[in-house]
Amino acid sequence: MRFPTSAPPHVVAPNTVGRIMRLVIYALLPTMALHVVFFGPGLIVQSVLAIATALAAEALALRLRGRPLRLYLTDGTAVVTALLLALCLPPLAPWWLVVSGTAFAILLAKHAFGGLGMNIFNPAMVGYAVLLVSFPAQLLTWLPPDVAGLRSVELSFSQTLTTILTGQLPDALRWDAVTSPTPLDALRTSLAMGMTMQEARASPIFGTFGGRGWEWINLATLAGGIALLLLRVIRWHIPVAMLASLAACASVMYALDPGTYAGPMFHLTSGASLLGAFFIATDPVSAATSDRGRLIYASGIGVLTYVIRTWGGYPDGVAFAVLLMNLAVPLIDRYTIPRIYGHPRRP
Amino acid sequence: MTDLVGFIVIMALAGLAFVMQRAAARVGSEAARSVLIDRIDSLLPQTQCRRCTFEGCRPYATAIAEGRADINQCPPGGDETAAALARLLGRPAKKVDHRFGVMPDVPMVAMIDELACIGCTKCIQACPVDAIVGASRHMHTVIAAACTGCELCIPPCPVDCIAMRPASESVTEVIRLAPLPAAHMV
Amino acid sequence: MLARIGVRGGLRLDAHKERSTAAPIAVAPAPRVAVLPLDQHAGEAAIPIVSTGDTVAVGQPIARPGAELSAWLHAPISGRVVAIEPRPAAHRAGEASMSVVIANDGRETRYVPERSLSDYANITPLELREWIERGGIVGLGGAAFPTAVKLARATDRSALSLLLNGAECEPFISCDEMLMRERADDIVYGARVLLHALEADECVIALEDSSPQAADALRAALARADDARIRLVTVPTLYPVGGERQLITAVFGREVPSDGWPLDIGIVSQNVATAAAVARWIRDGEPLISRIVTVTGDGVARPRNLEARVGTPIAELIAACDGYTPRVERLLMGGTMMGIALPSDELAVVKATNCIVAASALDLQQRAPEMPCIRCGNCSEVCPAFLLPQQIHASARANDLAGLERYGLMDCIECGCCDYVCPSQIPLVERFRTAKPQLAAHLQARASARASRLRYENRRERLARLEAERRARLEEKRRLARQKV
Known part of the structure; x- marks a missing residue:
């Protein structure tokens, strides 16, 4: 009897890129749900726009590069990029912002470098950074969270949709009536105006740890991140190193001068710290690849995030920190090759 | 505060540049030349066949370093070695000049x-x-x-x-x- | 006693052992025609010492070692040598290999060896090693390394430890477990013979913690033998802990040097089946002419372990297990992780054949379409050699030999762990096997260039020295001549 042959191993685990990306998307859902609870349905509109743009851009790029459409369109990577970018944008940002940012991320940051697996920068963060430096005013215009005493105007879904698509608020509403800075932005502005940390934190937008509402969203992100850890989609090195180095920087400066510098808990629960640690910095393509390399890579992100937030020109620094460390990845990888079995040590 | 951090960073970078420049100067041109010969020699196939017209691989390497020979004179190394030498020396790649000899297909x-x-x-x-x-x-x-x-x-x-x-x-x-x-x- | 856990990487895989361990070992019928490739051991091929038309008896030597690294070959059946010609061989995945072909006369005539050595303790270790060589015994774990050569290389070493490997190397294989359960006394006897041959004073029998019955049987055998030099160690069941280097690290907490052998750290490792084969040769005078083969998989009707003569066509083993099921799709020799897919079941069992998997679609896993590497690092997490397969893959794609060397391609043991976990479904092992010869040629060329440079420089120095000496002598003579004048 004759048999077909094949190369070993003859068994492989039923794990695919598509499955990993699906799990990442599921793990993002709690964060997105609480985001909608606190900031209204804007995120839903932004996500739909981002996903549609990402898939269209991906299809265009694949067609131009002559790659199989179905295989790559269903791998979920474009959707993850789209969702991460949508989560970073203000809920009422005009449609062209999310569309151009996503298209830029997919076409230039991803496919111009060779597509999946070849991009040296995190595509979502490239998209966000381009928008942030090009349109800082729109990007920093956030809404107040829907907690007692902060929200005065309630926008319905259709009003939200109209606002995003036209860039105009519904009748008789003015932008300064509906907007509010993010906690990091607010703290920064207050400190710049000469307030002490105590006076600044007295504002009603702050809760026990960070911004009210934001604390809960970040808690959901933490839960999603822990789920990814338990499902072994990501490993502990990057989130732990990034959060630890961010907390360490914050603790040192807080210990030196608690009147000028926010404490570690505030930094960990504000802005994109947790989203960055579990969902953005862990993008394996643009991260360092050995365990030790990942610890160095993520520690660098933590330090840079703190430096940019505290002394830089932008309220949050996760995006720039990630991009800067992406830049350092080839160097880190070069110097963190692990010792091989049976070798004394790396020469 | 921002100014202070910026100042410190720039001073640190300037210091680093200064130290590196000093280190490079100490190495000196003589030692640098010998390092270059070693690196060229390590790319040559060590056949010692003299097809390049020099007395062996290292003399050829010395001649390349001193500009007395071209990088395309090594038939045993072939186009690959010529390309590697071109990369090392930052010169345009060249094919091996067949006037120096033609190698058989198998070793x-x-x-x-x-x-x-x-x-x-x-x-x-x-x-x-x-x-x-x-x-x-x-x-x-x-x-x-x-x-x-x-x-x-x-x-x-x-x-x-x-x-x-x-x-x-x-x-x-x-x-x-x-x-x-x-x-x-x- | 529990082993120190010094192993990193590896996979917890379903061993699928329970299918083939339910029934005791059965003896497979002797083949009608036995095909015996002369190169079925590591090293050089053996040289036939019979010719076509000769009549041979069971256990009669039919080929002698072709070089220092080679092994004897014996007739597994009695009958007539019908051909010495190239035949497709299992260990070459169906490629032809020079083989001795014997037709069975059914008489089972026994060959009587020149001498019997049952009182091995009364002869010198050197004599014992030479006698073990005559038994044609090779490593039965899969690599088929001639046992006598391993023993010979270990001479004049002090503080040697003998490691008997009872950890099954791969999923589906259960021949070592069944051997330990049913023939523990053979293993212990073989261990004592090997200890004497090596002049070693310690023997560790290592087996996985998933085979308690085997451990019990061995413990009982050890109690009967009452030999304090031999002890039992269980290691965690974690593929590929049955790999020689991985097992040594798991048991002794030390690593085998990358460019060296276990011997370099004072360890000689043998498979438990090899020890049992040594026992049968020394005690019973039966050379290595049969071995236990696991026949399993969803594609065979009654999975079990068979004691099969070397040279038996695989089809006859399958028949002894009541034939194929209709679901059979592929035939593997070895396990599912590293086994060779055989093109035909007419190939014969060789000394290294530990397992035949008649696999159905349920046993195999269809690969999804290959995607680009996303550098997730799952592969480096499971690599038992601590490599970064993702970087090796990138270097191989870029044809970057320096990168392949830097990331240690030559240290890859091809266990397939990286391949198994890869979410991009990249056939990493296949890629690495393709890249290895290129890198080997490159390293070889560089090593010989270095040697040539050294010889060239030495020669130049020598010529310069001789020239200087000549001048000095000339100068001296001239001076003496001047003085005379």
Whole structure:
């Protein structure tokens, strides 16, 4: 009897890129749900726009590069990029912002470098950074969270949709009536105006740890991140190193001068710290690849995030920190090759 | 505060540049040249065949470093070596100049017809890598594993008993035995 | 006693052992025609010492070692040598290999060896090693390394430890477990013979913690033998802990040097089946002419372990297990991780055949389409050699030999762990096997260039020195001549 042959191993685990990306998307859902609870349905509109743009851009790029459409369109990577970018944008940002940012991320940051697996920068963060430096005013215009005493105007879904698509608020509403800075932005502005940390934190937008509402969203992100850890989609090195180095920087400066510098808990629960640690910095393509390399890579992100937030020109620094460390990845990888079995040590 | 941090960073970078510049100056041009010769030499195939017109690989490397020779004079190294030299020296790549010689398709080693050999030791004196053993008026033979295929032993032989043969022992032989599982299972 | 856990990487895989361990070892019928490839051991092929038309008896030597690294070969059946010609061989995945072909006369005539050595303790270790060589015994774990050569290389070593490997190397294989359960006394006897041959004073029998019955049987055998030099160690069941280097690290907490052998750290490792084969040769005078083969998989009707003569066509083993099921799709020799897919079941069992998997679609896993590497690092997490397969893959794609060397391609043991976990479904092992010869040739060329440079420089120095000496002598003579004048 004759048999077909094949190369070993003859068994492989039923794990695919598509499955990993699906799990990442599921793990993002709690964060997105609480985001909608606190900031209204804007995120839903932004996500739909981002996903549609990402898939269209991906299809265009694949067609131009002559790659199989179905295989790559269903791998979920474009959707993850789209969702991460949508989560970073203000809920009422005009449609062209999310569309151009996503298209830029997919076409230039991803496919111009060779597509999946070849991009040296995190595509979502490239998209966000381009928008942030090009349109800082729109990007920093956030809404107040829907907690007692902060929200005065309630926008319905259709009003939200109209606002995003036209860039105009519904009748008789003015932008300064509906907007509010993010906690990091607010703290920064207050400190710049000469307030002490105590006076600044007295504002009603702050809760026990960070911004009210934001604390809960970040808690959901933490839960999603822990789920990814338990499902072994990501490993502990990057989130732990990034959060630890961010907390360490914050603790040192807080210990030196608690009147000028926010404490570690505030930094960990504000802005994109947790989203960055579990969902953005862990993008394996643009991260360092050995365990030790990942610890160095993520520690660098933590330090840079703190430096940019505290002394830089932008309220949050996760995006720039990630991009800067992406830049350092080839160097880190070069110097963190692990010792091989049976070798004394790396020469 | 921002100004202070910026100042510190810039001063640190300037300091680093200063230290590096000093270090480079100390190394000096003489040592740098010797390092360059070593690096060129390490790219050459070490056949010591003199096809390049120099006395061996290292003299050729020295000549390249001193600008007395071009990078395309090594037929045993082939276009690959010429390309590697071009990369090292930051010059445009060149194909090997065939006026310096053409290499056979497979690696060759010298083989002495031991019946014809009269034991004159002329080939032993010609061999640049001591790959021929023998004594005066005794039969000579080539250590195939040590032979670089330089062909320098062929012209001096008074009875023309040396011929080039394909190197039979080679890695390909080892690889043929490879299909057994590579893990060291007992 | 529990082993120190010094192993990193590896996979917890379903061993699928329970299918083939339910029934005791059965003896497979002797083949009608036995095909015996002369190169079925590591090293050089053996040289036949019989010719076509000769009549041979069971256990009669039919080929002698062709070089230092080679092994004897014996007739597994009695009958007539019908051919010495190239035949497709299992260990070459169906490629032809020079083989001795014997037709069975059914008489089972026994060959009587020149001597019997049952009182091995009264002869010198050297004599014992030479006698073990005559038994044609090779490593039965899969690599088929001639046992006598391993023993010979270990001479003049002090403080040697003998490691008997009872950890099954791969999923589906259960021949070592069944051997330990049913023939523990053979293993212990073989261990004592090997200890004497090596002049070693310690023997560790290592087995996985998933085979408690085997451990019990061995413990009982050890109690009967009452030999304090031999002890039992269980290691965690974690593929590929049965790999020689991985097992040594798990048991002794030390690593085998990358460019060396276990012997370099004072360890000689043998498979438990090899020890049992040594026992049968020394005690019963039966050379290595049969071995235990696991026949399993969803594609065979009654999975079990068979004691099969070397040279038996695989089809006859399958028949002894009541034939194929209709679901059979592929035939593997070895396990599912590293086994060779055989093109035909007419190939014969060789000394290294530990397992035949008649696999159905349920046993195999269809690969999804290959995607680009996303550098997730799952592969480096499971690599038992601590490599970064993702970087090796990138270097191989870029044809970057320096990168392949830097990331240690030559240290890859091809266990397939990286391949198994890869979410991009990249056939990493296949890629690495393709890249290895290129890198080997490159390293070889560089090593010989270095040697040539050294010889060239030495020669230049020598010539310069001789020239200087000649001048000095000339100068001295001139001076003496001047003095005379």
